[in-house]
Amino acid sequence: MQRNYKTKLLPLKHEKDLLTLVENRSVYTMQHCELNVFETHKQSEKVKLVFDDMVLTSMLRGKKVMHLFGTETFDYLPGESVIVPEHEEMVIDFPDANGENPTQCIALALQSDILQDTMHLLNEKYPKTEKADSWKIDLSCFHLQNTYEIASTVDRLLSISTENISAKDVLVDFTLKELLIRLMQTQARQLILDSYHKHTNTNRFAYVVEFIKAHIHEEITIDKLSGLCCMSKPNFFRCFKREFGISPVDFVIHERIKAAKKLLKDINITISQASYAVGINNLSYFFKLFKRVEGITPNEFRKNLVANY
Incomplete structure (x- = not known):
């Protein structure tokens, strides 16, 4: 839905400090997690890695090709994260x-107790709107583009973990819980976006997503969306943002920009036409929203398409 956000780069090891050119490992151990920083300075393949705990990995530099679960193979690039269950072999x-x-990647190994505590807290205090649903890390959605919220939380976690500061474990635990919540919200949003048509009869937010996509060229109000969910406007706004980590207003904006990007790939469609086609009738406002969501203007987006063609 959004562009992916890269986390801040960590300093690379000096060559004389490397113990190996392939997956050189630096480790920072806290009470409930272990932060591993891996660097590879040599072309190589079929490097195997296994952790005893669930691991959140994030790419900082370079490119890897990941082989997971025996059947999944994909390029792994900066601005992306991958969740790997305990005892799962990465090749x-x-x-x-x-x-x-060089490549540089972090692997954050999480003890199960902090994951269980976070899920229990959410399910107890902030349950999902649909009673049959619950908060969890869903491994069917293991390869993620970083949102701004995930990237900034990872940045803070890296800063705390690698500095010599007092109360480090307490600060890390708070940040870990925030990161887990951000991950679960991002997964929930992505799973609905990927398969909303399968859940419109059982999940009211899937029904809302279907409506937004079908009426992206029209005015879409919170009154209308909350009515589709049979919820009051404040309750709808609160529940939607809690589950997906983004307000319904921002969600609609992102869907409009995503639809506009598809149109802009056709050189026969002008920027004005693309703007109007996705329900934004003020061109300067369209430019402002596009820059906010994508980090570049529509003109720059088109230039990049031509350059990469």
Whole structure:
């Protein structure tokens, strides 16, 4: 839905400090997690890695090719994260790694108790809108583009973990819980976006997503969306943002920009036409929203398409 956000880069090890050129590992151990920073400075393939706990990995530099679950193979790039269950073997290729272009990745191994505590807190205090649903890490949605919220939380976690500060474990635990919540919200949003048509009869937010996509060229109000859910406007707004980590207003904006991007790939469609086609009738406002969501203007988006063609 959004562009992916890259986390801040960590300093690379000096060559003389590397113990190995392939997945050189630096470890920072806290009470409920272990932060591993891996660097690879040499092209290599079929490097195997296993953790005893569930791991959140995030790419900082370079490119990996990941092989997971026996059947999943994909490029792994900066601005992305991958969730790997405990005892699952990762097989990793480094097709482009060298001294001038190393890869760098973090792997955050999480003890099960902090994950269970966070899920229990959410399910007890902030249950999902649909009674049959519950908060959980869903491994069917294991490869994620970082949202701004995930990237900024990872940045704070890296800063706390790698600095010599007092009360480090307490600060890390608070940040870990926030990160887990952000991950679950992002997964919930992505799962609905990927398969909303399958759940319109059982999930009211899936029904809302279907309506937004079908009426993206029209005015869409919170009154209308809350009515579709048979909820008051304040309750709808609160529940939607709690479950997906984004307000319904911002969700509609992101869907409009996503639809506009598809139209802009057609060189026969003008920027004005794309703007009007997704329900934004003020061109300067369209430029403002596009820049806010994508980080670039519609003109720059088109130039990048031509450059990459």
